[in-house]
Amino acid sequence: MRPSGRSIDQLRPVSIETNVTMHAEGSCIIRCGNTHVLCTASLEPRVPPWLRNTGLGWVTAEYGMLPRATTSRNRREAQTGKQSGRTQEIQRLIGRSLRAGVDRVALGERQITVDCDVLQADGGTRCASITGGWVALRLAVNKLLKAGDLKSDPLPTHVAAVSCGIYGGQTVLDLDYAEDSAAGTDANFVMTGNGGLIEVQASAEGAAFSRDELTKLLDLAGAGVDELVAAQKTAIA
Amino acid sequence: MRPSGRSIDQLRPVSIETNVTMHAEGSCIIRCGNTHVLCTASLEPRVPPWLRNTGLGWVTAEYGMLPRATTSRNRREAQTGKQSGRTQEIQRLIGRSLRAGVDRVALGERQITVDCDVLQADGGTRCASITGGWVALRLAVNKLLKAGDLKSDPLPTHVAAVSCGIYGGQTVLDLDYAEDSAAGTDANFVMTGNGGLIEVQASAEGAAFSRDELTKLLDLAGAGVDELVAAQKTAIA
């Protein structure tokens, strides 16, 4: 029995509200149950130094959590003077995941920075950031396409992510915080809209896990990502 | 003529949505026109070292701006490794302003941290943070009162703030970004619910200003704060 009463293969309710800020080229708030993330995509006309004159574009991401997004207040990273290892690991994952779905030749020498700021956290913030971040990126690219600034679409496929885990001995989909903090194994799956794998990060918190368990987690994730991609399509339409 | 078409003594539309996050003891989103700030109040049972065993409470504030709250993207302070002088100046002002409206004996040895995070900026973010921050503080204190944890109310008065300035030669109320960036003099007024002054910060950007002009700015601010206090009352009721 899951704390939320969900069945083992049941996602939390997902909603994606688009165009939520006036300045960003693309933006949304994604809500996966009680996890709420504000995602913005900012377009800049220039790429990092190492890409100049290569004709290639760049997509990068930054991640943050508001101090009271969590049960008890965390110190503000701007004040501690550095981003934690966890923050850096997450934003590297988001950036890498989104880039895997980008045709950087088609994008041309532009940079899009996707900022994912967690307003409220209840587990699965990195996956929600990827799913919502892709929507913000899609909206910013749509603006470029509409303006005739791109010859072809640099986003050939959707990118979405979901976490799964082994909770109470069972493989379950879309861990919330209550499950995540007690799970034996925690795994994040980033996938394309047609079922390709972009990232698999599975980690034993207590006992090691078996290849059979990994297979079950992959099955759950595949079905979950299908639902998330459908939510992305609805939001953008 | 103001860029927004407002009259010189006209506030932007104000709305204050309360209880917007599930974890914080008090929270709201305040919207002053296109300036949107998420304010949370976090209660901690212990005070900073220099107040231990004094019986006095503490209220402090932190301020942040999401990277794409502004027209063009700003670097994330968590990544630059420090809070800018502007950020520190603002959060010191917010903290000092809120503390001026707190009976720290009645609060007892507790700390409340008010976080003000700007989701979208269009001028006046520090004033909106104070007005919204006080609502978050009020809601957190109400929770303590309801639970019977306080003997008397430590918030004897409202605290709200508004900016005024000299724009195009005229004194005007509640500058938006278009006005603020062109204003000759920019002033922030923090006041109590019954017209007392907590902070006056008036600054000549170009030519010096006269005592007469300061008087007119004070008149505008007094009327503006009255409206903001009314909005606070509506939100909390």
Added chain:
Amino acid sequence: MRPSGRSIDQLRPVSIETNVTMHAEGSCIIRCGNTHVLCTASLEPRVPPWLRNTGLGWVTAEYGMLPRATTSRNRREAQTGKQSGRTQEIQRLIGRSLRAGVDRVALGERQITVDCDVLQADGGTRCASITGGWVALRLAVNKLLKAGDLKSDPLPTHVAAVSCGIYGGQTVLDLDYAEDSAAGTDANFVMTGNGGLIEVQASAEGAAFSRDELTKLLDLAGAGVDELVAAQKTAIA
């Protein structure tokens, strides 16, 4: 009765000793009672990047306090790894105040950095820094004028500053540390040589203050600044 025995509208003795260091283009030590600040103005031929090719000059300020300028020793900011919020707030105020008295077109593409280092502190260090900093600036500009490097004088007016406050229920001029640490309201006024207001920063430490009280503080400040401007004139002559 004031701790120092001064009357409520009495400044501390002011002296300004000029040309105290051999390297700086302009320098002075200002002594306002027991508050002693060394001010130097350093001329650089180039402006910050955002001003290049605009024809405009720049004046900026930095502020520091020697570790044992105060009653008990403070940690050296060079060792803590950052300037405190207080330091940054003060140096931003000094820079803004001095710039308000500069004709940046007449200055041309030059930068003058005014360093204000407190050798001994007894309250009012930011005001002394502004008053003394202006003298250092004036001396550096005089050197440019004498050398024929400027067509017209970029300093059309004096800039000086004084603090006032409500101490023991009375409005008093030029707070020293004993008063400042006990004052109900603390205010800093930066003014031009002909009575124009550049900055007003009034802050309630305990109870809110009234508009009447603000008026009285403005009166005291006006008279005090007149005396400080006279001292500046004597020093430069």
Added chain:
Amino acid sequence: MRPSGRSIDQLRPVSIETNVTMHAEGSCIIRCGNTHVLCTASLEPRVPPWLRNTGLGWVTAEYGMLPRATTSRNRREAQTGKQSGRTQEIQRLIGRSLRAGVDRVALGERQITVDCDVLQADGGTRCASITGGWVALRLAVNKLLKAGDLKSDPLPTHVAAVSCGIYGGQTVLDLDYAEDSAAGTDANFVMTGNGGLIEVQASAEGAAFSRDELTKLLDLAGAGVDELVAAQKTAIA
């Protein structure tokens, strides 16, 4: 055809030299082809604050790369003022992996810090660090067991790691730098001595990968880890 001429399921030659430093409780240099890592295990009698009086031990890891371990010199992290995101991600992985193989009750309130410093890099440094780090940890624990300081062995199983990837369209074992920098998918597998999975981190660098490809990578990794565990046994014996 692999650049090194190895077959697709062939590990690089592995050697593990133990007790290479006089001060550390456990130490080794592991050489996986041209990747050389010095691993030391340091025993401390006290655990981090959050574990005090829980009876539980702690194992943590730090990772570094000498500036000229690589083809061209990298800046020294001690001089840049922070560990890079990559460094933090790697050391978090090493620590998590080693802890997954520790019985923290049996270890008792002790901390063992495993330092992995790369003397020479040719791909696969994080996996070599885990495999070598476990040997250093084992040697330090053996010292405790020999001294009678532990009632039971806190290391019930070996922990070792290997990278695999898709290079030139083929799944291959144990990527060296030439392969790693050109690989389409890069994956790291951390496993126990009896085939349990501790971490799976697979990442598409270009095209997404399929579940079939993941299966083949898991097969290669399983065989590779068996060889590495054999090398660990030889080294410790």
Added chain:
Amino acid sequence: MRPSGRSIDQLRPVSIETNVTMHAEGSCIIRCGNTHVLCTASLEPRVPPWLRNTGLGWVTAEYGMLPRATTSRNRREAQTGKQSGRTQEIQRLIGRSLRAGVDRVALGERQITVDCDVLQADGGTRCASITGGWVALRLAVNKLLKAGDLKSDPLPTHVAAVSCGIYGGQTVLDLDYAEDSAAGTDANFVMTGNGGLIEVQASAEGAAFSRDELTKLLDLAGAGVDELVAAQKTAIA
């Protein structure tokens, strides 16, 4: 011929003005020619953690240079975020030198921090800091002795320092900046009041130097320190 016209064994004029700040337990401004250093000694009743309950006292030093103490303005270390290697090296030397002249048992569990801040620099700032720092230390200790807080004098001997060097092929005493920046060898000598050596730091800037040259430098330094000790005696008397 020296730029200043001095003979090769001639010190610059030395003056030591004592009790120059009102807060510090001991203070002086030392002027060695155009090098001016403000030295303060601050007494604290507690020692660093590693000395608690040992009965031993501690003397430490910090060094700083005002931004415009030099020919062209240097960046403020408080703003760059760290003390330079040069600053740290100098303050470690000052602290070590002063401690070598302290009977730490007689001092008891107290810490005295000597701050040396260069107001104006013309070469030899570290030596002036040691010579002036010792006077500040002596004055602070005298206050303790007068108050009856010490049983015996913890300063059995004077400590003073002077630089020498090889300039234009000749060994000369007390380098000023013009000489220092052109010297072939630069050496600092810290000595006790009775000719004992505390620190010798000789460094070839261009060609190596010989033992004969070192001997001549030692001779010059010995005579120079005698004069400096006489100046210390005059200042304290």
Added chain:
Amino acid sequence: MRPSGRSIDQLRPVSIETNVTMHAEGSCIIRCGNTHVLCTASLEPRVPPWLRNTGLGWVTAEYGMLPRATTSRNRREAQTGKQSGRTQEIQRLIGRSLRAGVDRVALGERQITVDCDVLQADGGTRCASITGGWVALRLAVNKLLKAGDLKSDPLPTHVAAVSCGIYGGQTVLDLDYAEDSAAGTDANFVMTGNGGLIEVQASAEGAAFSRDELTKLLDLAGAGVDELVAAQKTAIA
């Protein structure tokens, strides 16, 4: 009697193993007794900004100590966020010492960075770094000479270093950690291959030392450096 049983003028056994890493242009591990330092020389085609278009080359050094090079584990400097004062002092000494033996005109506009990383420490790490660092530098320069990239040899002389001290009242050569931590005076001597002095750094830890004692230390050092230069020659041959 020395803890190691050595005679007072006896060096620890020295070995220098060259070409120990595959990437660096020059490298060695120097072992002075139980002090082991990995030295690499990295060639870069460009010099620091202040040397561009001067025709002069640059040699610089960095120093680090692995966390468990010492008896008890030290915090990793990359994690504390800065290099300690000790580290900076040492790497400045190494760089200055090596540069003193370089003909920078002959080197031309190239930079060579010598990294000295202590794998195991038992006293004398800075001296071993200089002696070993020179070998790495020599090997890198030999590569340039062999390739015909240099017209003349920029290394006219050997550079080597040794520590001496007063231990148990006697002057002794080549202090190990047991002696160093108990020595009354500690001195480091850097010399050329033909007996010229590059650096003398002698420091009284307890009582001051005399000129006679300094003479004895110089005698010991001269003989010790001769042996070290012989070891350098053997290593390079």
